[in-house]
Amino acid sequence: MILSPATARVFSLLWQERRLAGYISKAELRRAIEETFGTEVKPGERKQVEADLIILGAGPAGLSAAIYAGRAKLNAVVVEEGLPGGQAATTYHIANYPGTPGVIRGRELMDNMLRQAQSFGVRVDDYKEVAEVDLVGEVKKVVTEDTDYYALALIIATGAKPRLLPAEGEDTFRGRGVHYCATC
Ligand SMILES: Cc1cc2nc3c(=O)[nH]c(=O)nc-3n(C[C@H](O)[C@H](O)[C@H](O)COP(=O)(O)OP(=O)(O)OC[C@H]3O[C@@H](n4cnc5c(N)ncnc54)[C@H](O)[C@@H]3O)c2cc1C
Structure with missing residues (x-):
């Protein structure tokens, strides 16, 4: 799949915000779109x-x-x-x-x-x-x-986020050998 430069830029901004569970929030998506295209994304009715x-x-x-x-x-x-x-x-x-x-x-x-x-x-x-x-x-x-x-x-009950290691393969093996709890 070939991405347009703008789409690739949105993805790269979102990649910097990634979390343990891999999702992105609506606020992050809005910020990435606004930064890439220089336009304001108007919020809907609250x-x-x-x-x-x-x-x-x-x-x-x-x-x-x-x-x-x-x-x-x-x-x-x-x-x-x-x-x-x-x-x-x-x-x-x-x-x-x-x-x-x-x-x-x-x-x-x-x-x-x-x-x-x-x-x-x-x-x-x-x-x-x-x-x-x-x-x-x-x-x-x-x-x-x-x-x-x-x-x-x-x-x-917003829990915790583990500090990630700058180690090769951590992403791939997270939860399959790489763990963040004391007993693991
Ligand atoms: C890879 C891995 C393996 C593990 N294995 C085990 C195991 O085998 N046995 C064991 O006992 N424990 C294990 N643990 C530890 C266990 O998962 C945690 O102790 C437990 O999940 C903590 O629960 P919690 O509800 O306090 O917090 P969390 O699980 O961190 O949940 C907090 C929730 O709050 C949400 N949240 C945070 N900020 C916001 C916000 N601003 N707005 C809205 N929502 C927000 C998060 O998205 C998350 O869903 C493991 C952890 C990891 C990462």
Whole structure:
């Protein structure tokens, strides 16, 4: 496939922003297009979402909190900047989670957690990078590229990002021999 110079430039800008899970956010895509073409990408109309509880991050911590919130019949919304699953979803297999039959693929384990949270009525909004939070006052506000969320309580479960090594092959073998957790 041959890319036009402009498209190649957009891809190279996005490559610099890449994350462990490989996705890019809408804000990054907009910035790359604006920088390449020198034009402003006009945002659409902002959406407003009200909830009892907002959970930032849909990794194991955020989804566990979501399951409890759903069971407690709270109107809870999980806001995730990429696909739900967090770091655990990027690894080939996980052997130390209780209740899994020996070994489970990270993606499968996290899909199960997502479905469990959704089965209790929790809403999960993916591809919504949290850019700003306002924790002053009774109602907390969370701002993403196109949506403002309001709730009385907020749980921050945005996890961690491992420091990458400047080592050849790290990209290829991430989760297949290259790990970032102490037990691995
Ligand atoms: C390759 C690899 C293999 C691993 N293997 C194992 C294993 O076998 N066993 C084990 O127990 N542990 C393992 N771990 C560690 C385990 O994955 C982490 O301990 C666990 O994922 C931490 O969960 P968390 O929910 O706290 O954070 P995370 O998993 O980091 O999730 C945080 C979530 O928040 C989101 N987020 C961050 N910033 C924002 C923002 N601004 N707006 C919106 N969302 C945001 C992220 O996209 C992410 O989905 C492994 C980790 C890696 C990387």
